[in-house]
Amino acid sequence: MPDIRRLRRTSPRTNGVARYTEIQRALETAIFSGDWPPGTRVPSEQELLKRYRCSRMTVNKALSALAASGLVVRRRRSGSFVAQRQGEKNVLQIHDIEEEIQREGKSYRVKLVSRSERKATKRDAARLDVPVSTRILALTCVHYGEERPLVAEDRLINLDAVPSATEVDFNETSPGNWLLKQVPWSEAEHHIRAVNASEDIAEHLEITEGEACLVVERRTRHGGRSITHVVLSYPGDGYQLVARFSPSQG
Amino acid sequence: MPDIRRLRRTSPRTNGVARYTEIQRALETAIFSGDWPPGTRVPSEQELLKRYRCSRMTVNKALSALAASGLVVRRRRSGSFVAQRQGEKNVLQIHDIEEEIQREGKSYRVKLVSRSERKATKRDAARLDVPVSTRILALTCVHYGEERPLVAEDRLINLDAVPSATEVDFNETSPGNWLLKQVPWSEAEHHIRAVNASEDIAEHLEITEGEACLVVERRTRHGGRSITHVVLSYPGDGYQLVARFSPSQG
DNA sequence: GAGTGGTCTAGACCACTGA
DNA sequence: CAGTGGTCTAGACCACTCA
Structure with a gap:
């Protein structure tokens, strides 16, 4: 039999926004405005539940969200504090080339320049982070959008991890x-740097040797196992990466 | 008076890990392993609370965390589904130069190359995203670590937003x-590209003209107001950005 | 209409740690 | 020791939407 005390109405939402979202936004506003500089103590859950007349779970959800986004640090016994601002956590999207080109409605084509199935040399092994002699597939290719070269790709694939790669025709799919x-x-780790185009790269991208290129190097793992290593070279004047930081997003 | 039913013991944790974390990890494992490819329906909250013998709030917390990290998409009435893999959300940290150099224990120095307080020209206004004639401060400087030039900085500051900038000696602090x-x-938005060093940049960085440089361009806002715009030029062979993607981190 | 997620409550026990 | 956050429960009402 339900307890009568439990039957009272849930406190109505102010508009369509959840109670905890409301609290979270209020706290974010105080932080972003500079009213609560880093190190300031945020009101405790007890204080907040009194102020907002809601249950502890609700304020806890708001504070947990702030902690998850890195805006506050929570410490037992001490309380919650506005986090020290650290290196900005920017969100950088790196899309698959084929999808990116096709999403813009451009015609896409990939040209396979070279393909070599072999046992990893010392150099291959270091690049891919696998033992020497692991069976690998080495590919170089160029990606075209509207028949113009946009990216040169130099890739190693660990055939122990993805054996079926040997059967694929990479002239058709990137x-x-x-x-x-x-x-x-x-999991992926990217290194981004600038280099002057080598003779090979310049030829592939139809640019002059020495022109600045943006190079994105990516090593991909799955469950601790190295899958692939790729070096993507973009002509400097034709490509840029965009990274965003917004504190409310963490 | 407390209800006797509420007094029974909380189900003991398996070790030190929270119940909802345990559930979350189990679901992540199924997703990462490929057992549940994108589009697969994840068990509903009802199914999970039966399987794990816990309350709905607990499984909800696990599923909400997965949704927040972008690993699953939740839809009313339909259920929760493994998300389609999209452009990887890499986390890219861009630190403040001064802090970054000092964190490595290197000696830091900034040299102010030029300083100009003026009303925004058309070009300034476009760069900073403010109306023409807004009062601005234009700075160019070079940052040194161990007395070697590491970065060239070209910055505009909106004096309407940060009037006290006029009184600062930027020979002492970056x-x-x-x-x-x-x-x-x-909030900040970054554009990252590669360029060949101009004569000026080459001189500042003590490199040869035409050498590839990594250029990070950042526009910073606060509450919709443009604060500053900066172009940072790094010698291509001396710097690289690192971005990481880890699906469990979202 | 019924199943699903979204939110909320009023408690409870626990671990940790600073005063 | 007492305050704080961390977690959990057994309900509840609601909105949405698919079948």
Whole structure:
């Protein structure tokens, strides 16, 4: 039999926004405005539940969200504090080339320049982070949008991890896109730098040797196992990466 | 008076890990392993609370965390589904130069190359995204670590937003670091590209003209107001950005 | 209409740690 | 020791939407 005290109405939402969202926004506003500089103590859950007349779970959800986004640090016994501002956590999206070109409605084509199935040399092994002699597939190709070269790709694939790669015709599908379907969830680490185009790269991208190129190097793992290593070279004047930081997003 | 039914013991944790974390990890494992490819329906809250013998709030917390990290999409009436893999959300940290150098224990120095207080020209206004004739401060400087030039900085500051900038001696503190303290929480958008070093940049960085440089361009806002715009030029062979993607981190 | 997620409550026990 | 956050429960009402 339900307790009568439990039957009272849930406090109505002010408009369509959840109670905890309301509290979270109020706290964010105080932080972003500078009223509560880093190190300031945020009101405790007890104080907040009194102020907002709601249950502890509700204020806890608001504070937990702020903690998850890195805006506050929570410490037992001491309380919650506005986090020290640290290196901005920017969100950088790196899309698959094929999808990116096709999303813009441009015609896409990939040209396979070279393909070599072999046992990893010392150099290969270091690049891919696998033992020497692991069976690998080495590919170089160029991606075209509207028949103009946009990216040069130099890739190694660990055949122990993805043996079926040997059977794929990479003149038809880009290696990146194919791998994405094979190993849908993986970890990646990117290194981004600028280099002067080598003779090879210049030829592939139809630019002059020495022109600045943006180079994105990516190593992909899945469950601790190295899947692939790729070096993507973009002509400097034709591509840029965009990274965003918004404190409310963490 | 407490209800006797409420007094029974909380189900003991398996080790030190929270119940909802345990559930979350189990679901993540199924997703990362490929057992549940994108589009697969995740068990409903009802199914999970039966399987794990816990309350709905607990499984809800696990599922909400997965949704927040982008790993699953939740839809009313339909259920929760493994998300389609999209452009990887990489986390890219861009630190303040001064802090970054000092964190490595290197000696830091900034040299102010030029300083100009003026009304925004058309070009300034476009860069900073403010109306023409807004009062601005234009700075160019070079940052040194161990007395070697590491970065060239070209910055505009909106004096309407940060009037006290006029009184600062930027030979002593880097503009970026100072602004960080003035406007602790702000939004930033970065564009990253590669360019061949101009004559000026080459001179500042003590490199040869035409050498590839990594250029990070950042526009910072606070509450919709443009604060500053900065172009940072790094010698291509001396710097690289690192971005990480890890699906469990979202 | 019924199943699903979204939110909320009023408690409860616990671990941790600063005063 | 007492305050704080961390977690959990057994309900409840609601909105949405698919079948």
